[in-house]
Amino acid sequence: MAQAYSPGMKVTENMILKKERILPLKGTVLVKKGDKVKAEDLVAETLLPGKVIPFNLANKLGVTPNLVDQYIKIKEGDILKKGQVLAESKGFFGLFKSVVKSPLEGEVENISTITGQLLLREPRIPVQITAFMDGIVAKVIENEGVIIENKSAYVQGIFGIGGETIGKLKMLAKQPDEIIGPDKIDDSCKDKIIVVGSLVTYAVIKKAQSVGVNGIITGGIDDSDLKKLLGYNIGVAITGHEDIGITIVTTEGFGEIKIADKTFQLLQKFDGYKTSIHGKTQIRAGVMRPEIIIPLEFTEKELIEPDNTMSELEIGTTIRVIRQPNFGIIGTVTALPEELTAVESETLVRILEAELENGEKVTIPRANVEVIEG
Amino acid sequence: MADTQIIKRIIATDCGSTTTKSILIEYIDGEYRQTVRGEAPTTVEKPLNDVTRGVLNAVTELEELARLKYNDPSIKFTKADTINITDNDEGVNAYVSTSSAGGGLQMMVTGVVARMTGESAERAALGAGAIVMDLIASNDKRPNYEKIERIRQLRPDMILMAGGVDGGTTKHVVEMAELVGAADPKPRLGSSYKLPVIYAGNNKARDAIKETLEEKTDLIITDNLRPTLEVENLGPARDKIHDLFMEHVMAQAPGYNKLMDWTKGPKDGKLINIPIMPTPAAVGNIMQAIAKRYNIEVLGVDIGGATTDVFSVFTENHIFNRTVSANLGMSYSISNVLATAGLKEILRWVPFNIDESSLRNMIKNKMIRPTTIPQQLEELVLEQAIAKEALKYAFIQHKEFAVGLKGGQRKREISEAFSQSVSGETIVDMMSLDLLVGSGGVLSHAPRRNQSVMMMIDAFLPEGITRLAVDSIFMMPQLGVLAEISEKAATEVFEKDCLIYLGTCVAPVGKIKPTKTALSAKIELPNGEIFEEDIKFGEIRLIPLGVEETAEATLKPGKGLDLGEGKNQTINTTLHGGVVGIVLDTRGRQPFNLPLDLNERVPLLKKWMSELKAYPEKILV
Numbered sequence: 001m002a003q004a005y006s007p008g009m010k011v012t013e014n015m016i017l018k019k020e021r022i023l024p025l026k027g028t029v030l031v032k033k034g035d036k037v038k039a040e041d042l043v044a045e046t047l048l049p050g051k052v053i054p055f056n057l058a059n060k061l062g063v064t065p066n067l068v069d070q071y072i073k074i075k076e077g078d079i080l081k082k083g084q085v086l087a088e089s090k091g092f093f094g095l096f097k098s099v100v101k102s103p104l105e106g107e108v109e110n111i112s113t114i115t116g117q118l119l120l121r122e123p124r125i126p127v128q129i130t131a132f133m134d135g136i137v138a139k140v141i142e143n144e145g146v147i148i149e150n151k152s153a154y155v156q157g158i159f160g161i162g163g164e165t166i167g168k169l170k171m172l173a174k175q176p177d178e179i180i181g182p183d184k185i186d187d188s189c190k191d192k193i194i195v196v197g198s199l200v201t202y203a204v205i206k207k208a209q210s211v212g213v214n215g216i217i218t219g220g221i222d223d224s225d226l227k228k229l230l231g232y233n234i235g236v237a238i239t240g241h242e243d244i245g246i247t248i249v250t251t252e253g254f255g256e257i258k259i260a261d262k263t264f265q266l267l268q269k270f271d272g273y274k275t276s277i278h279g280k281t282q283i284r285a286g287v288m289r290p291e292i293i294i295p296l297e298f299t300e301k302e303l304i305e306p307d308n309t310m311s312e313l314e315i316g317t318t319i320r321v322i323r324q325p326n327f328g329i330i331g332t333v334t335a336l337p338e339e340l341t342a343v344e345s346e347t348l349v350r351i352l353e354a355e356l357e358n359g360e361k362v363t364i365p366r367a368n369v370e371v372i373e374g
Numbered sequence: 375m376a377d378t379q380i381i382k383r384i385i386a387t388d389c390g391s392t393t394t395k396s397i398l399i400e401y402i403d404g405e406y407r408q409t410v411r412g413e414a415p416t417t418v419e420k421p422l423n424d425v426t427r428g429v430l431n432a433v434t435e436l437e438e439l440a441r442l443k444y445n446d447p448s449i450k451f452t453k454a455d456t457i458n459i460t461d462n463d464e465g466v467n468a469y470v471s472t473s474s475a476g477g478g479l480q481m482m483v484t485g486v487v488a489r490m491t492g493e494s495a496e497r498a499a500l501g502a503g504a505i506v507m508d509l510i511a512s513n514d515k516r517p518n519y520e521k522i523e524r525i526r527q528l529r530p531d532m533i534l535m536a537g538g539v540d541g542g543t544t545k546h547v548v549e550m551a552e553l554v555g556a557a558d559p560k561p562r563l564g565s566s567y568k569l570p571v572i573y574a575g576n577n578k579a580r581d582a583i584k585e586t587l588e589e590k591t592d593l594i595i596t597d598n599l600r601p602t603l604e605v606e607n608l609g610p611a612r613d614k615i616h617d618l619f620m621e622h623v624m625a626q627a628p629g630y631n632k633l634m635d636w637t638k639g640p641k642d643g644k645l646i647n648i649p650i651m652p653t654p655a656a657v658g659n660i661m662q663a664i665a666k667r668y669n670i671e672v673l674g675v676d677i678g679g680a681t682t683d684v685f686s687v688f689t690e691n692h693i694f695n696r697t698v699s700a701n702l703g704m705s706y707s708i709s710n711v712l713a714t715a716g717l718k719e720i721l722r723w724v725p726f727n728i729d730e731s732s733l734r735n736m737i738k739n740k741m742i743r744p745t746t747i748p749q750q751l752e753e754l755v756l757e758q759a760i761a762k763e764a765l766k767y768a769f770i771q772h773k774e775f776a777v778g779l780k781g782g783q784r785k786r787e788i789s790e791a792f793s794q795s796v797s798g799e800t801i802v803d804m805m806s807l808d809l810l811v812g813s814g815g816v817l818s819h820a821p822r823r824n825q826s827v828m829m830m831i832d833a834f835l836p837e838g839i840t841r842l843a844v845d846s847i848f849m850m851p852q853l854g855v856l857a858e859i860s861e862k863a864a865t866e867v868f869e870k871d872c873l874i875y876l877g878t879c880v881a882p883v884g885k886i887k888p889t890k891t892a893l894s895a896k897i898e899l900p901n902g903e904i905f906e907e908d909i910k911f912g913e914i915r916l917i918p919l920g921v922e923e924t925a926e927a928t929l930k931p932g933k934g935l936d937l938g939e940g941k942n943q944t945i946n947t948t949l950h951g952g953v954v955g956i957v958l959d960t961r962g963r964q965p966f967n968l969p970l971d972l973n974e975r976v977p978l979l980k981k982w983m984s985e986l987k988a989y990p991e992k993i994l995v
Contacts, residue, residue, distance in 0.1 A: 052556045054518040065545075109556060114582045115549045119556045159742045223734035235710030236680075236701055237741050253742060255735035283706050283744055323739070323746040324753060345754035346821035346990070347747055368746045 009251075009289070009320075010156045010373045011263050016303055017152045017293065018138060021129050022145035024048065033140050037131040037148065039166045039276050039295075044129045044145045050122030052109055058116020060100045061089050065116030078108045080120065132164050133276040134295040138303070151298035153270055155251065155263055157217075160279025160290030161230070161239045162247030165193070167214035169267065169275045169294065173197030176219065176264035179256070182207035189213045193275050195267050199256040200248065202228055208246060215247040215277045217267065217292060219328075220257040240280030240288075247279045249290040252320075257328035260320060262372060270294045313371060319354060323368040330372070331356040380640055381860055383466040385436065385451060386852035387429055388653055389416055389473040389633075394425075396432035397852050398440060398451075398466075399867055406863040408871040410439040411847060417629070418475045424629035425475060426455075426636070433457060457636050459645070468639030468859055472851040474653035475627065479504040479619050480562060482530040484554065485511045486537035486546045489780050489798075491575065494600045495536035497775075498574070498608040500696045502615035503652030504531075505681075510553075512537070512546045518553060525557035531623045533559070533569065533591075534611060535583075538576030540601045547575045551586040558590060561622070568592040570618045574599040574611040594618070606779055620649055639859040648858055654683055656854025658694050660864060661685050663857050665692045667865050670808035673834070675765060676848060677814035679705035679744055682768035686776055688801045695776035695801075699768040704761060704816050705744030712737050715763040722968050723759035723832065725979040725994060726752065751993050754821070758829055761816045765833035773800045804837040804963075805883065805938050811873065813845040824916075827876050827954045828988045837883045837963050838938035839929075841950055843873040875921055877952035882935035883963040888912045892960035893937075894930040897949065912978070914985045915958040919951030932960075957986070 027046020031037060057072070058065045071087040074080070080102045087100045102120065109119040135150030170192040172184050178197035185194070185207045193215035196204060200218035202225040208216055227233050230242060251263050259267075275294045282288040313319070317333045335353035341363070342348050349365040356362060384399040397411045412435030417428035430452055437451040450464050451457065458465030481504040485492025488511035499506050507528050510521050525533075533554065537547035554571065561569045571591040573583050580595055587593045597610040624630040630650070637648045651659070657674070665672050665687035674685040680703040685696045701710040712720065717730055736756065740746065748754040780798040812818070812830050820826045826844055836842075849872045857864035882893050892911040898904050900923050909915060911932065919925050930944040931937045937945050949956050961982070969975045980994045 051519055052522045054522075054553070054556070110552065112548070112552055112586075114586075115545055115552060117549060117552060119552065159738075220735075222731060223738045224731055226738075227734075233709065233713035234738075235713045236707050237709070253735075254738040255732070281742070283742060322743045323748075324736070324750055327739070342821075343749045345748045345751045347749075347754070347819075348821070349747060365747050365749055368749060370743075 009158065009370060010154060011260070011266060012373070013153045013266055013269070014296065015152060015154050017133070017135075017150055017154060019133060019135075019148045020145065021131060021148060022141065023129060024127060026143040027127070029140050029143065029146060031137050031140070031146060033137050035137045037135060037137060039131055039133050039274070041131045042128050043131050043137070043148070046127050047124035048127050050106060050124050053104060053106075053120045053122065055086075055103065055118040055120050056116060057087055057100060057111075057118045061087055061098055063089065063116075066113055068111070068113055068116050072111065074108050074111075076108050076111055080104070080106050080108060086118065130164075132166075132278075133293050134274065136300070136303075149303055151296045151302055153266055153273075153294040153296060155266060155292040157249040157251050157279075157290035157292065158253055159237070159239070159281050160247065160249040160277075161226070161242045161281075162215070162244060162279040163240055163242075164276065164278040165214040165247045166274065166276050167191050167193040169193050169195065169271055169273050171195045171268055171271045173259075173264075176261060177258035180204065185211055185213065187211055193217065193277055195259075195264075198258045201225060205229055205246070205248070209244070213246060215249065215275075217249050217251065217277070219250065219252045219259040220255050221248065221250050222256075223254050237281055237283040239282075240278060240290075242279070247277055249277055249279055249292060252328050253322070255327075260330060260372065267292075313352065313366065313369075318372045319352075319369040320372055321356075321364060321368060322370050326356060326360075326362060326364075329356050329358070331362070334361070336366075380461070381467045381863065382463070384468045384470065384639070384856060384860075384863065385433060385457060385466050386469075386856050387432060387471045388656075388848075388851040389418070389425055389429065389471060389475045390653070391475055391478075392416055394428040394432045395847070395852070396429075396436050397849060398436050399856065399863060401863075405870070406860075406866040408849065408867045410436055410443060412436045412439060416475050418627060424632075425473075425627065426629045426632050429457075429471070429633060429636075430455065459638055468648070469637055470639060470648050470852070470855045470859065471633065471637050472651045472653045472656040472855050473624065473630075478654070479615075479623055479652045480507055480531050481505070481534060481615070482507050482525065482528050483509050483534045484537065484550050485509065485535075486513070486550065486575075487511060488514050490603065491536040491538065491600050493775075493780065494606050494608065495534050495574070495611075497606070497695070498536075498599050498611040499534050499615065500698065501608060501655070501658060501694065502612040502619075503655030503658070504615065505698055505700060510550070512550060522553050522557045525554055525559050529560055529562045530569075531562050532615070532618055533571045534615065535571060535573045536575045536599050536611075538579060538598075539603060540577045540598050542576055542578070544576055544579035544582060547579050548582045548586060551583050555586050555590050561626075567622065567626075570594060570622050572596060572611060572614050572618070574614075592622075604779065616649065616651070616655070619652055624650060641859060648855070651851075651855045651858075653851045654685075654696060654698070656851040657683070657685055658696055659854035659857050660850050660868060661687050662692055662694050663861055663865055664868055671803075671806055672809045672811065673802070673807055674811040674845075674850070675768065675813065675817075675834075677702075677704060677761065677765060677768070677812075677816055679703045679815075680707050682764055682814075684768050684772035686772065686802060688776065688803060688806075693776075693801060695772065697768070697772040697775045699764075699771050702764045702768050704757070704764065704814075705740060707741075708737055708744075708760060709741045711760050711764045711767070714767050720756075720759050720763050722975065723762050723979070724755060725976050725983060726755075727972075728752075728756070751990065755989065755993065757816065758820070758825055762829050762833045765829065769834055773802045776800055776802050804835065804840075805936075806838075807836060807840055809841045809843065810834060810836055811843050811845055813848045813850070818844050818846045818848070822988065823874075823876055823953045824986050824988045827879075827957060828983070828986050830876075831879055831881075831957065831959060835881075835963055835966050836879050837881055838936075839945070839947060839949070840879045840881075842876040842879055842952065842954075844876060845872055846874050875950065875952035877919065877954045877956055878949045879957045879959055880927075880929060880937070880949070881959040881961075881963055882931040882937050884931075884935040884941070885962045885965060885967075886911050886932055886934055890932055892932040892935060892962075893958060894932075895958055896928040897956065898926045900925065909958060909960050911960050911962065913958075913960045914982045916955055916986050917958070918955040919949065920955075921952055923951040925949050925951070925956070
């Protein structure tokens with residue numbers, strides 16, 4: 001068998017893309033099937049239940065919990081205003097009377113005569129979902145959300161931080177292995193998604209934040225810079241929630257690594273196009289990788305989803321080396337020997353032979369390459 | 375126990391998150407042996423959405439291998455898309471399974487005092503094979519509204535509530551129930567059923583708990599797991615967890631209804647259903663069975679990509695403890711090992727210079743591409759250095775958790791008072807430990823077994839005399855559930871086929887000057903040779919002694935040092951061999967120190983690694 005399955009990252013100039021846009025709780029869908037939507041448009045909204053605040057009424061009244069019933073002025077389900085009287089004790093002959101008022105606006109969730117505790121719920125919190133990418137509403141999932149569909153140029157990143165953002169693509173790097181300095185970033189980069197080359201430095205990120213860049217696409221990032229930026233070490237790979245006002249997508253990994261030529265050429269081709277990106281990365285269960293989506297013009301007839309296929313390793317397949325030595329270098333598979341082979345570390349593994357783009361011929365564990373799909 | 379004579383062939387599977395592993399156990403010449411094994415990808419997720427597909431694939435592989443082995447094409451382990459359980463030679467007599475697919479059993483536990491009832495609840499959940507997502511207690515310092523938010527966000531499979539001793543005050547435990555009720559938590563798998571909540575707290579509060587939670591949750595009440603401060607009674611709560619795991623969690627996972635019907639075996643002459651067990655609970659089962667059978671203390675570790683599980687059976691009462699270090703692992707969580715241990719702690723095991731930035735990037739690249747393997751020798755050394763720290767921290771967490779009960783008033787003996795023994799102390803005693811078992815890719819598949827020995831010794835620092843082994847294919851889960859129908863089959867296979875013995879570590883405890891003798895050893899090897907040496911402090915010796923070989927040894931610790939019989943006491947004993955041999959380790963225990971200075975440390979590391987034959991010489995010159 002001269003082929004094997006291998007994980008791969010998608011890089012393509014043209015694909016039919018579907019995105020689920022689902023509310024965290026049931027709510028209202030604001031669009032209908034067939035509607036054309038812009039990335040910024042709201043497609044669904046809902047109200048999340050407010051925070052529950054426990055409030056020890058018996059304590060405040062200075063009575064035992066079983067007596068709370070006698071003094072209480074509210075009941076479960078009541079809507080509360082801040083400062084509204086919750087309970088009032090009679091005191092002695094009208095003296096030492098105590099009045100307890102609501103500390104918040106909201107609702108009475110529960111009254112307990114066992115613990116003397118009230119549970120008060122704060123007002124509901126609105127949550128809105130946007131389309132995230134220009135496209136058409138392909139399906140409405142009642143009360144839950146929609147599926148948006150379009151034709152896009154598409155790049156799957158390997159790691160990212162920061163949530164969803166939208167902006168026009170701006171190429172700052174002229175070459176995929178360039179490292180740009182902060183001086184290249186000026187006001188013209190505001191609200192844009194910039195492409196910076198093989199490494200984004202801490203100084204570049206800081207400058208980008210200060211001029212209001214929406215997103216950065218880079219080959220690599222140094223982990224020490226990432227730690228400095230976030231103020232903590234990333235422990236497990238679940239990202240996308242970082243609140244740093246900018247989204248960063250790395251296409252290759254950590255350290256200085258040239259953006260793969262195919263990816264760089266694609267980004268160059270669509271310089272100036274409206275682009276949607278996010279940095280959400282999750283490596284375990286339900287793998288999620290950052291995405292770069294560049295919506296293209298399309299007619300509805302074009303929206304036919306191709307079959308999903310696994311990427312295959314065959315002789316002639318283009319691969320990227322994803323571990324030292326030669327990390328980040330692209331090559332072509334020249335042979336797929338069956339037998340287990342000991343590599344330098346003495347580990348017995350299945351290997352492949354490849355010719356790298358610099359002409360070098362190497363053997364690599366199959367686990368240490370990924371197929372470049374597209 | 376079943377009549378083992380009629381069980382001739384048993385299939386056991388373990389349905390993991392990614393792989394379903396199957397083994398065949400056969401009764402041959404009067405004993406049980408594991409004969410063939412197979413595996414297939416687990417099919418609990420899309421597109422197949424049916425765990426039994428993966429099981430059938432893994433069992434079909436067994437069938438093919440068994441047909442080849444016995445040159446008997448009539449062997450038929452699957453029939454009409456199910457396991458072929460028969461009483462003749464064509465199929466198998468029993469089928470059992472464990473499962474951790476779909477993330478295993480995820481629980482939240484609550485207590486009143488975190489270090490007392492909270493900890494007991496956590497022990498019950500962990501012992502039942504769960505991952506404890508959070509422990510919420512009345513005294514845990516978070517404001518109540520934060521606790522409610524947390525309960526709401528977690529979405530566990532079930533909640534275990536403890537709190538209060540029987541007949542004590544009810545206020546705090548009811549207050550906790552109110553918080554749970556206010557959060558209105560939803561189960562992780564689907565919202566079509568109510569979240570199971572087990573109440574195992576103060577019996578006087580039961581009515582109030584019912585009133586608070588009965589409508590909102592699927593409430594199950596069982597015996598208090600801490601009826602008095604001095605007594606922990608985890609059995610009833612653990613049993614309830616297992617029942618609910620089957621009824622709720624498993625029944626929700628795709629295909630498990632079918633699988634639950636397949637697992638059957640003979641017991642008392644009848645074919646009965648054998649419940650599917652959570653994988654870690656099964657491991658606990660087999661470890662306890664082994665500890666009891668041989669009257670030994672056992673410590674086991676399974677280091678995976680995301681988590682590290684530590685299991686132990688200590689004391690003459692065979693007390694079992696299990697901990698899960700959810701964020702210490704070798705791929706998905708590798709970066710968290712760096713965050714927990716810090717760069718310096720990892721680098722102290724590395725016998726060459728590497729700059730901080732490259733190491734950080736290497737670790738992060740492994741995290742985002744978890745399936746890659748070290749091709750270069752230097753990267754292998756670095757990964758194994760990281761593994762030592764991951765194991766070390768998982769073990770620290772285990773020691774902190776495996777303790778005597780806190781909060782009780784014990785009558786103390788005079789000798790105890792002098793030795794400052796207090797309740798709440800760890801029961802993990804490395805000196806009395808007999809057997810240390812490692813498992814998981816980095817230990818089981820290290821290119822050299824000597825590396826597994828080195829990692830286990832450096833991470834766990836065994837004291838006195840300790841046998842070392844690895845479970846190369848992690849068969850313990852299947853054997854654990856097998857013990858439910860035949861303890862004989864399970865323990866025999868464990869002994870013969872499960873473990874690969876690496877050898878024995880001899881390590882005197884204490885510290886003396888490097889110029890002094892730490893161990894005088896005289897070892898009579900089976901080939902007639904005698905190893906005899908006065909070994910100075912700070913050394914390692916490796917003496918080859920094969921699997922199933924033994925050697926008589928006279929071991930005299932240096933002045934002030936202890937090998938288990940007390941300071942300065944000589945030990946005459948039989949040492950067991952293994953694929954690596956006997957390791958005499960005089961680097962010191964309590965404390966074990968590595969020099970801080972790089973120029974002093976690197977030559978030492980190289981010397982030890984070279985003596986242990988851990989790596990090719992080219993990296994150690």
